[in-house]
Amino acid sequence: MKRIVKECTIIQSQEVPIREKNIVLIGFMGVGKTTIGQLVAKKLYRDFIDIDEEINQSFDLPTTEIFRLHGEAEFRRVERETIVHxxxxxxxxxIALGGGAYMQEEVRRVCLDHCIVFLIDLSWDSWKDRLPLILDSRPVLQNKTLEEIEELFLTRKAAYSLHNSRVDADQLEPEKTAEEIVQSIKTVWDIYQPHHG
Ligand SMILES: Nc1ncnc2c1ncn2[C@@H]1O[C@H](COP(=O)(O)OP(=O)(O)O)[C@@H](O)[C@H]1O
Ligand SMILES: O=C(O)C1=C[C@@H](OP(=O)(O)O)[C@@H](O)[C@H](O)C1
Ligand SMILES: [Mg+2]
Known part of the structure; x- marks a missing residue:
C-alpha cells in the first residue's frame, strides 16, 4: 500500500455508486495497461475493455494500418469518441486506454468525472528495457531516436499526473501490480461506501 498515492479526489455522483464505477488505467505506452487491466478485471469479476482493441475492431485494422491509411488525427478522433462512450x-x-489518449482534455475530463483513474507508473530506466517488445506495433515510436522518445515520455508525465491513484510498477510482475491495484480499489470502496451490517 505504501507505493500508492492518491492525487485527485474521486468525484461522487448520484447515478453511479463508487463500487460500480469503471476503473480506467492510464500511463505511457508499454507500461502494461493492457496486460494488467485484463488481470484486474479477472480479479474483480468485471468485463475488460481495451480501447485500442475497440478502435482496431471498428476499423477492422491494426493500429499501425489505421495510422498509415487514415492518419493520426482520425485515430485520435475515434479514440476520443470510443472513450467517451x-x-x-x-x-x-x-478500461485500458492507449498511452496518448490522455493528452486530450476531453478524455481526461470524462475519465476523472465518471471513473476511478489509475496511473501505472514506470521509471524511464525500466521503461527503456520494454522498447524492443513494443517498437514495431506502436506507430508513435517509429523514426524516433531514443532521446526523442525520452522527451515524449517526460512531456506526457504532466497529463498523467491527473489521476486518482497510482501504482509504481518498477520491478513488479503484472500479477503483483494488478494485486496492488485491486487492494487499493477495495480500500477506496470501503472509505467512500462502507458496507453496513
Ligand atoms: N510488469 C511487466 N514486466 C515485464 N514486461 C511487461 C510487464 N507488463 C507488461 N509487459 C510486457 O510489455 C509489453 C507491453 O505491455 P502492454 O500491456 O501492451 O502495455 P500497454 O498497454 O501499456 O502499452 C508486452 O510485451 C507485455 O508482455
Ligand atoms: O501513446 C500513444 O500515442 C499510443 C499508444 C498505444 O497504446 P498503448 O499505450 O496501449 O501502447 C496506441 O493507442 C497507439 O499506438 C498510440
Ligand atoms: Mg495497451
Whole structure:
C-alpha cells in the first residue's frame, strides 16, 4: 500500500455508486495497461475493455494500418469518441486506454468525472528495457531516436499526473501490480461506501 498515492479526489455522483464505477488505467505506452487491466478485471469479476482493441475492431485494422491509411488525427478522433462512450455510459468495467489518449482534455475530463483513474507508473530506466517488445506495433515510436522518445515520455508525465491513484510498477510482475491495484480499489470502496451490517 505504501507505493500508492492518491492525487485527485474521486468525484461522487448520484447515478453511479463508487463500487460500480469503471476503473480506467492510464500511463505511457508499454507500461502494461493492457496486460494488467485484463488481470484486474479477472480479479474483480468485471468485463475488460481495451480501447485500442475497440478502435482496431471498428476499423477492422491494426493500429499501425489505421495510422498509415487514415492518419493520426482520425485515430485520435475515434479514440476520443470510443472513450467517451465507454467511460460515460457504462459501469462495472475495467478500461485500458492507449498511452496518448490522455493528452486530450476531453478524455481526461470524462475519465476523472465518471471513473476511478489509475496511473501505472514506470521509471524511464525500466521503461527503456520494454522498447524492443513494443517498437514495431506502436506507430508513435517509429523514426524516433531514443532521446526523442525520452522527451515524449517526460512531456506526457504532466497529463498523467491527473489521476486518482497510482501504482509504481518498477520491478513488479503484472500479477503483483494488478494485486496492488485491486487492494487499493477495495480500500477506496470501503472509505467512500462502507458496507453496513
Ligand atoms: N510488469 C511487466 N514486466 C515485464 N514486461 C511487461 C510487464 N507488463 C507488461 N509487459 C510486457 O510489455 C509489453 C507491453 O505491455 P502492454 O500491456 O501492451 O502495455 P500497454 O498497454 O501499456 O502499452 C508486452 O510485451 C507485455 O508482455
Ligand atoms: O501513446 C500513444 O500515442 C499510443 C499508444 C498505444 O497504446 P498503448 O499505450 O496501449 O501502447 C496506441 O493507442 C497507439 O499506438 C498510440
Ligand atoms: Mg495497451
Amino acid at each position: 465507454h467511460c460515460a455510459h457504462s459501469r462495472l468495467k475495467v
